[in-house]
Structures are given as structure tokens and as C-alpha cells.
Amino acid sequence: MAALELIGETGNVGLGFIQTLFHPLPDQAEIEAVFKHEAWPAIVGQEAIGLVHRVSRPRGGNQRAFSLPFHEALQVALWDLAAKDVGLPLHKLLGSRRDRVRAYASGLDFHLSDEAFCALFSHAAALGYQAFKIKVGHPDFRRDMRRLDLLKEVVPAGSQIMIDPNEAWNSKEALVKLTAIRNAGHDLLWVEDPILRHDFEGLRTLRHAVNWTQINSGEYLDANGKRLLMENFGTDLLNVHGQVTDVMRIGWLAAELGIPVSLGNTFLEVGVHMAAALPEVEWLEYSFQNFDHLVEQPIEIRDGFAYAPARPGHGLALSDAARQDWSRPKRLDRSELGPAPVNPRLPALP
Incomplete structure (x- = not known):
């Protein structure tokens, strides 16, 4: 970066x-x-x-x-x-009426062992998160089901659960698997990007077929693609990311159409400003990405909420230590990168 x-x-x-x-x-x-x-x-x-x-x-x-x-x-x-x-703080300039939004713990966990998976989400629960999203879409569907069972064991009863197959399924496959997940006793707040991003017909059909959960889509589409997605009734929740102008413009259109918005991963959680400003945004994604050491004051997240800073602008400034310790003007070979800094928000995974 x-x-x-x-x-x-x-x-x-x-x-x-x-x-x-x-x-x-x-x-x-x-x-x-x-x-x-x-x-x-x-x-x-x-x-x-x-x-x-x-x-x-x-x-x-x-x-x-x-x-x-x-x-x-x-x-x-x-x-x-x-x-x-x-x-002004950025969220105030964007028209916010609040300074916090609920955050959910998103694992980026597909590569983790079961032991590390449990350590991550039990740690997130201990930090006060009440909503958790896991990766599914494994070629062996039994692994997806096992992960959901393990998650239920380590987070509090009544937690909100989301899953993200990252477009691994087709429309009929998604219906079959979501039905199996429901029949196994797992209630889902949403399923994110269950099928290909441009399959608007499939997404619309799936929306009507799975009336026990919501379809969250749009992450991989540009602003024009998100508009087409909504015009084709392909999502219950529109997923947006970090391009502030694009997010606000498409967020205003979503408000006109009565479609809620969720903020996906944004670098150093700068998306909290858009989340606080747009109507009907309930959730901001937090994935324990390890970048807090780059700035003087990272976005505060506690007790399951992300707080928009009161400082002018987005409130993030490069730290002097980052300029000194992490400057790499010449591209390094992977073997030269050295160890990552410790992330105080992340447990030491097995």
C-alpha cells in the first residue's frame, strides 16, 4: 500500500x-x-x-x-x-445525525483451522460484538455446516449471524444450501454475495425464495452496477465500501428506493463516516485487519459499536512512527517484508 x-x-x-x-x-x-x-x-x-x-x-x-x-x-x-x-468531522459534512453505528465481527476466516476459527470469534464475543460473519462456500458443504456449529458454541446465544459464500454458489444451489442451514437450526441475518454479482435474475429469484433471511449484494459492483442491481430488485441490502463520493451517491438512490445499506470493509474503518451519514445503515464490517499502527488514533470500536471521530476530516493521520518504521520506497521481495506488527484487537491465534 x-x-x-x-x-x-x-x-x-x-x-x-x-x-x-x-x-x-x-x-x-x-x-x-x-x-x-x-x-x-x-x-x-x-x-x-x-x-x-x-x-x-x-x-x-x-x-x-x-x-x-x-x-x-x-x-x-x-x-x-x-x-x-x-x-467539520467528515460524517457531519456528509449530513450525519449520529456518531456511531453497530459493528459486526467479520472473520476473513476461510483459511483458518477450526481451532483458530474458534479462538477468533470467542475473542470477538469477549470484546462485546453481538453479530458475526463467517466465510462459507467450501467445496465440501459439511465444512460450512461444521463452522456454523462451531460458531454457535463460542458466541452468545441470540447473536446475529451472517454468512458470505463470495459467489461460490449458483441460484438453485444457494436455495438448497440455505434451506439446509435453516433446517439445521441456524438463523441467518443475511447471506452475502451467494451467487454471481451480475446474475440479477438469480438474485431476484433467490430473494423471493428464501423469505427467512436477507440477500446482501453489490460488493463487487461499481456504482453503475449497484444501480442496475437495485433496479432489477436483486438485493435486500446494498453492500458498499470506501469510495466516499460513490457511496454517498448510490446511498441516496438506495434511500429513494427504500433499500438499506451495509458498509463493508473500509481501510482503517473510514466507512464509519458514511455509515453515520446515510439513512438505514445498521452495520459496519470489522475484519481485524492489522493497520492501526499506521495512524495516530484509529477509529474507536468498543462494545459492538464503531464511533465516528469528532476530529475535523475523517480523523486519521499518519503517525511519525509509521513514516519512520514502515516506509519502503523500493519494492521488497516477500522474504524481506519481516514480521507484521502485533494487532492489539486480535488474539494470538493457535
Whole structure:
């Protein structure tokens, strides 16, 4: 990952993060060169508050992806800067009526052993979480069922349970398996992305067939895809992530259509600001990702709630220690990365 800091004429700094999931970023010099040629000309000398609200009609290829994933980082940094320029917390600038939202513990647990799985979710329960999401969609459905049984053993009775197959099933398969899960005594608040993201007909059919739970979808779709998903009645809950402008625009449309929104994983939980501002958002995902050491004050999460900071902007600033200890201008081989820092929110897994 790389940190993007945009410095306004007032000296305020907007912070965003550039991330890649499967492949490392290039050297810092290359990142800077690509940013200078592709992103910088469209923002230099302009007001952050105007840029975040700007609407452009796609014409002749004038809207296209950057060579590196700057899109979300730019949105987050510009909104951070815009909120600081007017002296407001980001959630207040976005129109919030509250400063907290319920958080659920999401395991990213597919790779864990049963022992580590139980350690993770029992730890989350001890921290005060009352809702838990696990990964399913294993080729052996008995493993999915065993995980649900194990989860029931380690979290309090009456907890809210969600599952996420990550598009592993087709529509009829999902119906059969969700019915088996229900018959085994597992009540589900929602199933997330049970089938392929663009199978709007299948999602709509599944919504009507499984009237005992909700379909949560949209995570893997861009803003236009999310609009089409809702217009085709393909979801009960719309899943959004970290692009602030896109999230607010599609969130407003969801409100017009009466469709609740859930906030999926966002870097350093910056999504708490959008969650606090949008109507009908009940849940923010927290996955114990280990990035808190990068900032001076991470988002506070306690007793099953995430709290939006009262500080101007999104409230996150790079720490001096992170600048000194974690700067890697040259791309390292995986063997050179060294051990990850300790995550105080995560148990020592077996």
C-alpha cells in the first residue's frame, strides 16, 4: 500500500491509502510518476469540496481507470481535506445525525483451522460484538455446516449471524444450501454475495425464495452496477465500501428506493463516516485487519459499536512512527517484508 497526502493552500492535509490486494505496488518513484501524469492534472489548484461533488458525463473515454488504483484514495483524501477546510468531522459534512453505528465481527476466516476459527470469534464475543460473519462456500458443504456449529458454541446465544459464500454458489444451489442451514437450526441475518454479482435474475429469484433471511449484494459492483442491481430488485441490502463520493451517491438512490445499506470493509474503518451519514445503515464490517499502527488514533470500536471521530476530516493521520518504521520506497521481495506488527484487537491465534 501507499499513503496519499493532498496538501491544500491552507496547509490542511487530506489522507487516503492506495492499496493492491494480490500484487505489490511498484517503487514509490513509479507511483509518484503515474500519479503526476494521470491524476494530478485534474485536481491541481482546485477546491477539494468542488472536486468531490463534480459530475462528469462519460464521453469519448474521458472516464477511465488509472494505471494504479488511485480512485478510492483520491476520494477519501479529497473528502478529508474538504471537511478539514470547513472545520467539520467528515460524517457531519456528509449530513450525519449520529456518531456511531453497530459493528459486526467479520472473520476473513476461510483459511483458518477450526481451532483458530474458534479462538477468533470467542475473542470477538469477549470484546462485546453481538453479530458475526463467517466465510462459507467450501467445496465440501459439511465444512460450512461444521463452522456454523462451531460458531454457535463460542458466541452468545441470540447473536446475529451472517454468512458470505463470495459467489461460490449458483441460484438453485444457494436455495438448497440455505434451506439446509435453516433446517439445521441456524438463523441467518443475511447471506452475502451467494451467487454471481451480475446474475440479477438469480438474485431476484433467490430473494423471493428464501423469505427467512436477507440477500446482501453489490460488493463487487461499481456504482453503475449497484444501480442496475437495485433496479432489477436483486438485493435486500446494498453492500458498499470506501469510495466516499460513490457511496454517498448510490446511498441516496438506495434511500429513494427504500433499500438499506451495509458498509463493508473500509481501510482503517473510514466507512464509519458514511455509515453515520446515510439513512438505514445498521452495520459496519470489522475484519481485524492489522493497520492501526499506521495512524495516530484509529477509529474507536468498543462494545459492538464503531464511533465516528469528532476530529475535523475523517480523523486519521499518519503517525511519525509509521513514516519512520514502515516506509519502503523500493519494492521488497516477500522474504524481506519481516514480521507484521502485533494487532492489539486480535488474539494470538493457535
